[in-house]
Each structure stands twice: as structure tokens, then as C-alpha cells.
Amino acid sequence: MSGLILTAFTSTVHAQGNFVYRDLGSFWMLGDGNFPVRYNLDFNEDGHTDFIIEAGESFRPIGTGANAVYSYPEPPGDLGANALPLEFGQSIGPNLPPGDVWFETYQAPNVPFPYLISSVFHTVLGGGMIGPWFRGTTAYMGAQFDIDGALHYGWLRIEVPEVNAPNGGIIHDMAYNTIPGMPILAGQVPEPSTWALLVAGGSFLWWRRLRAANFQIERD
Numbered sequence: 594m595s596g597l598i599l600t601a602f603t604s605t606v607h608a609q610g611n612f613v614y615r616d617l618g619s620f621w622m623l624g625d626g627n628f629p630v631r632y633n634l635d636f637n638e639d640g641h642t643d644f645i646i647e648a649g650e651s652f653r654p655i656g657t658g659a660n661a662v663y664s665y666p667e668p669p670g671d672l673g674a675n676a677l678p679l680e681f682g683q684s685i686g687p688n689l690p691p692g693d694v695w696f697e698t699y700q701a702p703n704v705p706f707p708y709l710i711s712s713v714f715h716t717v718l719g720g721g722m723i724g725p726w727f728r729g730t731t732a733y734m735g736a737q738f739d740i741d742g743a744l745h746y747g748w749l750r751i752e753v754p755e756v757n758a759p760n761g762g763i764i765h766d767m768a769y770n771t772i773p774g775m776p777i778l779a780g781q782v783p784e785p786s787t788w789a790l791l792v793a794g795g796s797f798l799w800w801r802r803l804r805a806a807n808f809q810i811e812r813d
Contacts, residue, residue: 611775613637614768614782623761624648630761636738636747636769643738644749648761651716652727652753654734655709661695662712663735665726672701676712678732679779685735685746686776695737714753714762727762729755733779736769743773748780 624630629649633642645655654662654676663685664674674696679685689695698711714727731752738745747769753762770777
């Protein structure tokens with residue numbers, strides 16, 4: 594595939610316990626069929642792209658290898674699937690509700706050129722927007738991806754405005770569970786780390802010492 598590859602300029606990482614969170618900088622992705630824009634999403638930053646987020650003919654997540662997106666498949670006769678906009682707190686793991694699937698990207702059959710069938714956030718064709726699953730929302734994409742032969746689960750938060758959002762949207766942040774096979778909740782982030790609590794406690798003690806010293810000066 595050809596096109597512009599984006600790099601998030603802001604990437605703030607927080608890790609605590611079993612979860613890793615990364616702020617991707619809340620950046621726009623806009624493209625079209627002639628000039629698609631792509632962002633390589635590497636959940637665990639091991640140098641291997643887990644998903645390609647593409648803004649082109651469609652705004653869609655393309656899983657690499659067997660990596661998959663929490664989706665609702667198109668009815669029989671149609672190809673592809675709609676990535677489901679998950680609400681905050683919804684479970685993302687191996688067990689899905691009836692009808693939902695982990696959808697893997699695959700090569701379109703019976704075509705003489707490379708064309709990948711994937712889940713979509715939305716598609717703009719002929720001047721009209723179809724597949725409005727994410728349109729007008731800020732929601733979470735559920736991700737199932739491989740790390741060293743084991744499946745992991747994570748989320749990517751994206752925003753697709755209702756108006757003036759042809760073939761694109763805003764990428765906000767992401768997180769994943771470092772324990773293989775264990776679920777994560779949409780929007781779940783690491784709890785405040787022990788060192789942060791220690792820093793806060795130390796600042797409070799320093800403030801109390803300073804206040805006591807000033808009080809003693811005033812008395813003297």
C-alpha cells in the first residue's frame with residue numbers, strides 16, 4: 594500500500610500493574626482514495642505494526658497478520674465488517690456477545706490486484722457517508738493482537754465528528770493489558786503509580802515543614 598505515513602508527535606506512556614496507556618496526541622487523519630493517510634499503530638512499541646489506521650476511501654483499521662478488530666460482520670453476500678464503537682467500561686477480551694466477532698483483515702478474493710477487506714469506522718462513497726457506526730461519536734475500538742505468539746487485548750479511542758469528516762477522524766489514545774488472554778475495559782488506564790503517590794506525599798510534607806518554619810518566624 595502507498596500513502597502518507599503519519600507519526601504521532603506526542604506520546605506520553607504510563608504503565609502500572611497489568612496495563613500500559615499511551616496518549617497519542619489527539620491528531621487528525623484526513624485522506625482520500627488518491628492520497629490515503631496511514632498511521633502505524635504499535636501497541637507494545639516492539640517495532641512491529643499491529644494495526645494500520647487508514648484514512649482514504651474509508652476510515653478503517655487494518656490488522657496486520659491475524660490481528661483483529663472488535664466488529665459486527667456485514668450480512669452474507671457482503672464483505673468486511675463494521676468496527677463497533679465501544680462504550681466506556683465495556684469488556685474487551687476473548688469472549689464476545691453473540692453476533693460480535695474478532696474480524697481479521699484479509700485479501701479480497703477473485704480480484705486481479707491487491708485489495709484488503711477489513712473492518713471500517715466509516716466509508717464515503719459517491720459523496721455520501723455509509724457505515725455510520727462511529728460517525729458523530731467519540732468511542733473505543735477493541736483490538737486483539739499478538740505479542741510473541743500470545744493474544745493480548747487493548748483499545749484505541751477515536752473521534753469521528755458528525756459534520757465535515759469525510760474519510761477520516763481524530764486519534765486520541767490507547768491502552769492494552771500486558772497479561773496474555775486477559776481482558777481490558779474500554780477506557781481503562783493504569784491506576785496512579787506508587788511513585789506518584791510518594792511524590793505527592795513528599796510535597797505535602799515539604800509544604801507542612803515550610804508552613805511551620807514561616808509560622809515560627811512570624812512568632813519570633
